Amino acid sequence: MQLRVENELSDEDLVVIPLPTNQGKVTYTVARLISEDDHAFAEAIVAVPDTAFAPPRRIALSRHSLALLRPGSSHRPNLHFYEGMILPPPA
Numbered sequence: 001m002q003l004r005v006e007n008e009l010s011d012e013d014l015v016v017i018p019l020p021t022n023q024g025k026v027t028y029t030v031a032r033l034i035s036e037d038d039h040a041f042a043e044a045i046v047a048v049p050d051t052a053f054a055p056p057r058r059i060a061l062s063r064h065s066l067a068l069l070r071p072g073s074s075h076r077p078n079l080h081f082y083e084g085m086i087l088p089p090p091a
């Protein structure tokens with residue numbers, strides 16, 4: 001199962017994003033980096049405990065706050081870091 005998930009993700013860019021938790025803290029997760037037109041989105045891969053971030057949810061990202069951490073290769077995706085702040089969903 002793990003190898004299949006890794007193979008499915010190897011050709012997709014990934015992004016590390018900060019997420020607000022339900023307790024007012026911050027956690028980090030890895031999400032798919034989706035580009036549509038001139039917009040960037042973080043798309044949930046799995047549900048993140050103590051947050052509202054779960055598939056198929058997407059969060060809009062500012063392209064100006066994306067930094068490349070590690071370029072990809074034939075067996076691993078590009079890895080980006082989101083330097084912006086993601087606000088909690090409205091109550």
